[in-house]
Amino acid sequence: MSPVRNTSGRRRREQESNHNGDTRFEDLAELLPQIVFELDEDLKFTFFNWSAIDIIGYAYDEQAEGRAGIFDIVREADRGNIRQFFTRIQDEITSDHIECNIVAHDGRVIPAIIYATPIIGEKRIAGVHGVIVDISEQVRLEKALALTNQKLNMMNSVTRHDVLNSITGVLGLCDMLAATTSDSNGKELVSGIRGQVVRIKEQILFTKDYQSVGVKAPQWQGLCRSVSEAAAAIGNETIRIHLPETDCEIYADSLFGRAFYNLIENSIRHGGPVRNIVVDTETLPDGSLIIRYRDDGCGIPAGEKQKIFDQGYGKNTGFGLFFIREVLAITGLTIRETGTPGKGVVFEISVPKEAWKTGTDR
Secondary structure: OOOOOOOHHHHHHHHHOOOHHHHHHHHHHOOOOOEEEEEEOOOEEEEEOHHHHHHHOOOHHHHHHOOOEHHHOEOHHHHHHHHHHHHHHHHHOOOEEEEEEEEOOOOOEEEEEEEEEEEEOOOOEEEEEEEEEEOHHHHHHHHHHHHHHHHHHHHHHHHHHHHHHHHHHHHHHHHHHHHHOOOHHHHHHHHHHHHHHHHHHHHHHHHHHHOOOOOOOOEEEEHHHHHHHHHHHHOOOOOEEEOOOEEEEEEEOOOHHHHHHHHHHHHHHHOOOOOEEEEEEEEOOOOOEEEEEEEOOOOOOHHHOOHHHOOOOOOOOOOHHHHHHHHHHOOOOEEEEOOOOOOOOEEEEEEOHHHEEEEEEO
């Protein structure tokens, strides 16, 4: 049987209230499809709207009149985190949100986000009010998308494996043909064919990396650690890597460190006699961050500064800088080259103010 809401308690509270704003708040709350609630200092319900009944199935008597609390609708495994969350909200007098699972009257577990802010009385914090948003549909879509990506990645991996096997066979045939002919023109043609097949192989191998861009959720990553791990993976001991004195964390795709791997690799491959690579940062007046990557190599000609980020441009596969730009763009980071030709490269990575935070001194 559907729960029935008894509003007598609400009427009493409205009559006892000295603030007309209370009634206006509750009337507005009834229009919203989310759960709107108020808790006292003991985190017991003093109000929630009709949507709470629709979503979790509790009658008004069971919650407001029975003095149930927020923990009665939160999954047991989440209660510790929720207690810490509301304690911090009241102690620090701040607004925040937290993901958790709420439990409906019939036992259904509903993924949700709780947004809350303290109720400030004359001399003390009088409780908390906020909104609970049902994110069941969002979670369902995220799971469906993850499953779709998993299937697509599996298909791509199988297809790539089969194509690479065929390419290996073609390369073997090229080598056999070159070994059986003495004609110089024939050898030159075989060499050209082999070179084109190798290029195709490199492009296919690139799809393995590019397939991973944006698959995993972005995360906070230490700048110094990302650069250090990239340099260690390349293993060139003739180049000194100089890092900023104060570290910072960047909110970026999980392949953020691969961007520096590609930059260092490009310095080694195209920069000439590179001996030093310097990474430093600058905070701009608008709160954004600039990460500068410099080397002491030959630099990039003025006419190529934009072209180097185009797919297919370059002496090899042409995917290195294109790949970097795509990885950074996932979380709104951009990259450009501003160095002086003949004096080394300067790559500037612009990080929005919401996508970075101060780390610790190294």
